[in-house]
Amino acid sequence: MKTNRREFIKISSMGMGALALATTPVLGWVPGFLKDDYTNPDDSKAKRYANYCEVCFWNCAGWVYTDEKDKIWKIIGNEDDPHSNGRFCPRGTGGVGMYNDNDRLKTPLKRVTDESGKQTFVKISWEEAFDTIAEKMTEIKDNYGSESFALFKHGSSGKHFAQLLKAYGSKNIAAPAYAQCKGPREEAFKVTFGHPLHSPEPLDIRDTKCLVLIGSHLGENMHNGQVQEMSEAIGKGVNIITVDPRFSTVASKSKFWLPIKPATDLALLLAWIHVIINEEIYDQKYVEKYTFGLESLKKHVENYTPEWAAGITTLSAQDIRDTAKEMANASPAVIVHPGRHVTWYGDDTQRLRAVAILNALLGSWGRRGGFFMPEKAKLPKYPEPKAPKPKWSWRDISPGKYPLAGTGVTNLLIDASHPDYEGDHKIKAWFIAGTNLIASIPDIKRTLDALNNQEFVVVVDTMPAEITGYADIVLPECTYLERYDSPRLAQHREPNIALRVPAAEPRFDSKPGWWICKEIATRIGKGDFFDYKDFSEVIDWQLKQVGTSLEEMKKIGVKKLNRKYDDLYFLEDEEIEFHTNTGKIELYSTTMEANGFDPMPKYTAHQESSEGFYRLIYGRTPAHTFSRTTNNPNLTALKAENDLWVNPKVASEWGFKNGQKLWLQNHQGKVSEFPIKIRITERIRWDSVFTAHGFGRTDKRLTRGYGRGISDSEMVSDVKIDKETGSTGMRNNFVTFLTEKPNTAKKES
Amino acid sequence: MRYGMAIDTRKCVGCADCVVACQTENNIPIGYTRDWIAELNEGTYPNLHLEIRSERCNHCENTPCVRTCPTGASHIILGGIVKVTHEECIGCGACIQSCPYDARYMHPDGYVDKCTFCDHRVANGQEPACVSVCPTHCMYFGDLDDPNSEVSKVVAANKIKTLAPEAGTKPQIFYLV
Missing domain, CATH: 2.40.40.20 (Barwin-like endoglucanases)
Structure with missing residues (x-):
């Protein structure tokens, strides 16, 4: 019985079906609706509320306008925000749709099985939901230890759930944003330059003379600040080199489009490195002063000639040489874009190492038109008790595996949750907050097998995403337009703080993430980790510690601070100690070597398609x-x-x-x-x-x-x-x- | 006074933020639009060319839509902005047929609707919503009669084209190519 205990529930058997049907659809056009208030709402009569966008991870700050009837009307960028410069992308502008969507989760739901074995979701009260969750959390802790409760999270509200798990005693927290997205990039740059890239990536695109995009389709991915700067650079005559088997939007705006055979990018990168070293067109002063391992690298890439790469990539050797020279001509104002979703072929850290090495040879790290040195605002932590120390974490699940992983690996948590796991660190229950694991983690069958092996699963979301269908308890969170969250403190050229305040009351019976976590924490005796009545108190307290306040931030939305530390770019001949083992930019990675990996990237061929595939x-x-x-x-x-x-x-x-x-x-x-x-x-x-x-x-x-x-x-x-x-x-x-x-x-x- | 636009196809990525911003600003019912994105792809792999552009009413100098309107609902206001008075429109659709740009649509309430260059914003000194939100800054709006306006300068300094010039409508939207 256990395997189908958590079978997916279809709408036909949903206890809440009647509820969903009874709701009046206001989406799309309703006759008469527009005639009544056709006149355009007037900016001067509207109210506006500070927020930062949650439709994607770029988190652009803007203003949510409500009309005379206090209805959410439109969302416009905040001009002081370095992520958006006052201009949102279509998703941010369309964020109103997240609020208006009548398919939203409306009430807490609980999975019940009737006498015939049929499973349905029934509507329950928040009280009942919290009591059930608290009871299960206590049971799991007593039977297996708090560590066996894992959290999968994404986005701003994930922070509240991480706080809940920390108070409870589990560090088994992971987000698909790492192992399904930018993980390899972060570690490749860390072992090379001593620093991961973080988000938004500190790319000085607006001042670059040459932008190299490898499979990155800026303009189709609307990483807002980067798209804006790319457009600015196009206006200034930037030369773009796009490597993509597809004629992407940005390929159409490029000086060079290299229609590469997919999965062979590393061969191209190695050939570029070969050309740049052998033709001595690298930034010699920079490389000599700041890098470690040039001679080893030169020897390593000896045979990675353009002619060799041409046979693998289907590109011409001449194009490979020409594009290498194009980059060198622009050096140091050149960016070999590190990309963002880079989990492609399973040798991704090595491919991103090649990207990092290429940038190092071109002298772009720390240089105008290359990579700037970002700075991030800090807010002091709201006072809280000392958290219990978990006995184990995700690192102990498969000892020795993935030594460079810098943060929680979702698939490791799935391994420890799976019936085939034979280690000592089993996961028994899941919290899933704001991430639809069915769409975000590959090999859905394995995810479901692991999920079905759990004793308890709670899903928190704004929408009935697929993953909610597998939960024991579903909690409806309100959208980012209806709640407070921690201010955004992302790195940029200038450190800055962006505020989120609700612009409207939560629709239906949805609630903010902070309130959900506080209520659960209180019931498991950890209320002192959420020692406030309303989360706005936490925000106000934090802001006051750095000389502003909730009141001031409500008026400005974004506050830019002065840089405290280093300059945006390296100074001429500046002595720099990089956070690597050698204190230099490591072309030859001693960290990779110490962990048993190739210290310099080697090309390995990937599987190819067979006839008809x-x-x-x-x-x-x-x-x-x-x-x-x-x-x-x-x-x-x-x-x-x-x-x-x-x-x-x-x-x-x-x-x-x-x-x-x-x-x-x-x-x-x-x-x-x-x-x-x-x-x-x-x-x-x-x-x-x-x-x-x-x-x-x-x-x-x-x-x-x-x-x-x-x-x-x-x-x-x-x-x-x-x-x-x-x-x-x-x-x-x-x-x-x-x-x-x-x-x-x-x-x- | 002659309002017009210049749109830089070299910068436009076709994200359609102009479309969404127009919809929220002007309360356009979902499923209808006053502006849209056109993509034109030419060539064979790998020798390809792609043009992407944001399109809308061209606020023509020579307006077949206004001429064909039997009630006078379609009209031209100060600055050359072509508008429709919803109350006077009988929904006959003659203007829709006459427009070479397919820029007008039948609103579900029974009248014809189209781009207004956001004259309610322009009256307050703001740019049309589409122009004000564009993340690539590929759109310029202003007075084409004023040689010192940004839009005039952009039109003068770049290689430009208009859409369907053969229709003789003298469109006031210029595309940088």
């Missing part, structure tokens, strides 16, 4: 962030479903027509739940297909997202783990086309 490449579309936006009324109006980019040669071989619906099957036999429309376009290589991430929603409660397009995550069952960081390489999956779904065909016959 195409490498699945996924990415972003400007209107969406992850699965969290694919039910948003404003954003689905822009793009409701993804399509599959297919080269015309491939389409003609198969006899496909543009817009035809196809199911996909990957090389391990996994078939997509839904079909996807194909877009026949010259903009994609013949050996690959491309689609946007976050679509193909399987939960019927998502009325706009359900069944629209396919989920790329669903097609990623073959995962290649990065040995250094434990990150999950997801671009080793190959798909073929099915004109009908196999099991559907069976039913019909």
